[in-house]
Amino acid sequence: MIKPILAALRHHKTAALLVALEIALTCAIVTNALFIISDRMHAMQVVTGVADNELVWVRSSGLGSSQTPLAANARQAADLAALRSMPGVHAAIAINSLPLSHSSWAGSLWTTPGGKSVLSNVIFFVGTPGMVPALGMKIVEGRDFKASEYIDFNPFKDGPSPTVTIVTRTLADRLWPGQDPLGKVIYQSDDGKAPLQVVGVVEHLLNPQINAYSGTELNYLLPASNVSGGMYVLRTAPDVRDRVLRDIPATLDAIDDQRVVESSGTQTQLIKDYFHDDRALIWLLLTVIGALLAVTILGVVGLSSFWVQQRMRTIGIRRAIGATRRDIRWYFQLENLLIVSMGVVVGSIAALVLNLWLMRHYELAHMPLWFVLPGALLLCITGQLAVLAPALRASRVPPVVATRSV
DSSP states (O other): OHHHHHHHHHHTTHHHHHHHHHHHHHHHHHHHHHHHHHHHHHHHHHHHHHHSGGEEEEEETTSSSOOOOOHHHHHHHHHHHHHHTTTTTEEEEEEOOOOOSSOOEEEEESSSSSSSEEEEEEEEEEOTTTHHHHHTTHHHHHOOOOOOGGOOOOSSSSSOOEEEEEEEHHHHHHHSTTTTTOOEEETTTTOOOEEEEEEEEEEEOOSOBTTTBBBBTTTEEEBBBBBBTTTEEEEEEEGGHHHHHHHHHHHHHHOOOOOOOEEEHHHHHHHHTTHHHHHHHHHHHHHHHHHHHHHHHHHHHHHHHHHHHHHHHHHHHHTTTTTTTHHHHHHHHHHHHHHHHHHHHHHHHHHHHHHHHHHHHHHHOOGGGHHHHHHHHHHHHHHHHHHHHHHHHHOOOOHHHHHHTT
């Protein structure tokens, strides 16, 4: 059956070539679109390291105001006491940021005092007593901060600095690969002379922003008795989380009715908002894939229908000498498979070239060779579905009707 198909294609080289090129272009674009979708969906499957479904946050005016330190500390203590007294609230702390909140504090780290910094743009979280259990973080080595280790600390002003820290597993492995990080000392501040002894390691803690400069989990925790310019974070039971979020403004107004609650929300909403653009991109690419496949289907259906109409006499002769309906249907399906296969081969090569171009200009991840298979398979299935209706119509041509035109 292959020889008659090849002979027929030689007589329709231009049409077959155009369809194959359409398939190749679609294959190249669809394969890369599927890879980008896969890459974005994988990036969205993050582990924040905190109790996502139980955290509520609020930013209030005055946390970074021009009040005296004593007044600011007293107000923050009163706010936290009021928030902890709310029904359903298990813990309340002040902290500078949360995972995927976009707002972050970062600095450089040294492993020797005053030497050359080993890491820059390292995120640090500054939180008040009870920070680790309030956020639901999991310490896998060492211990939590002691009450005496929380000090009046502001990283942007002169004054005392914490002497201990808790690091993420990622940061520990980066600084001391294959070593026990407990008891190790790192140095921070502008001159790299403020020592921090590692007393604990958390399994996961996602950065407020994921980027090439700060990575995903390169960060550490610092204990502070108060946090200026940060947010309040409450840990609640999941079933009362929305009610607590609704009642926070009234609770804070009872302490100071002149304040303004600037923003508030849940950790799950932070995650959803952070990946909003990724979800929009995924839907856009799915739309592009759908449109390209629709155009490809229309092209294959149109060409196949045209060829069926042109080959009525040939079909009738083949039916008259014993070809079954199944033979006629398989003829057109095999012909389509050959054209699609040629397009898929060219399109797969083009897909890899396009991926290299996207890597160079848009920092897209490298697409493995095996990933061309989903796009190729999708195009082959699409081609077979597109040619099915014309092939069935050809198989139903009665021999006597076809031969009357001889």
